[in-house]
Amino acid sequence: MAAGDGDVRLGTLGSGSESGSDGSSESPGGAGATAEGGGWAAAALALLTGGGEMLLNVALVALVLLGAYRLWVRWGRRGLGAGSGAGEESPAASLPRMKKRDFSLEQLRQYDGSRNPRILLAVNGKVFDVTKGSKFYGPAGPYGIFAGRDASRGLATFCLDKDALKDEYDDLSDLNAVQMESVREWEMQFKEKYDYVGRLLKPGEEPSEYTDEEDTKDHNKQD
Numbered sequence: 001m002a003a004g005d006g007d008v009r010l011g012t013l014g015s016g017s018e019s020g021s022d023g024s025s026e027s028p029g030g031a032g033a034t035a036e037g038g039g040w041a042a043a044a045l046a047l048l049t050g051g052g053e054m055l056l057n058v059a060l061v062a063l064v065l066l067g068a069y070r071l072w073v074r075w076g077r078r079g080l081g082a083g084s085g086a087g088e089e090s091p092a093a094s095l096p097r098m099k100k101r102d103f104s105l106e107q108l109r110q111y112d113g114s115r116n117p118r119i120l121l122a123v124n125g126k127v128f129d130v131t132k133g134s135k136f137y138g139p140a141g142p143y144g145i146f147a148g149r150d151a152s153r154g155l156a157t158f159c160l161d162k163d164a165l166k167d168e169y170d171d172l173s174d175l176n177a178v179q180m181e182s183v184r185e186w187e188m189q190f191k192e193k194y195d196y197v198g199r200l201l202k203p204g205e206e207p208s209e210y211t212d213e214e215d216t217k218d219h220n221k222q223d
Helices: 003-013 030-084 131-137 152-157 177-193 212-222
Strands: 120-123 126-129 195-199
Touching (some): 120 152, 120 177, 126 177
Antiparallel strands (some): 120 126
16 A cells, blocks of 8 residues: 555544534544444554565565675776786787797707796607696796607606606607507697697608698698
């Protein structure tokens, strides 16, 4: 019931005594009092009903605000955290795609993520650009020991120690069949995820000359 209707009823009930047909005044009481009491009860019920609707609306608004606050707490803070680094690009995003070329061990070591922002590693004679995986292969990453190195032996033997790295060319001839199969599996995984940029040269081996067409063709295969 609207608030205006309630006001009208209250005004009517509060108008005082009413004159009877014989001119006598009838004071509140008896049948008049009963009628007035019923009217007040109806008015009170109307107020309670209107008040209940108002409380319900307030409760709904509060629930909506609470839900919005919880969403902000859950996602808004994440957005703020992401925004703090929004102006920073990852190393992979800021570097151009590397042209295909071959590497000696000495050349490969220059790409360890500390002296050069680009990170390369070799697996089974293939060199891969793993810069986009810098959180794994960067200086502070769990596999950072492989950055700029031939990771074949370490991956085959599941060893993350420096003992798995050799300063000279490693032909992997002492690995058994199971370990060599593991090396090939790792090579396939790197081919699927990272850019293949060239071969790891054996001692005395001359680098190949790659044309732009060959370079583009290899990159398109990886894409």
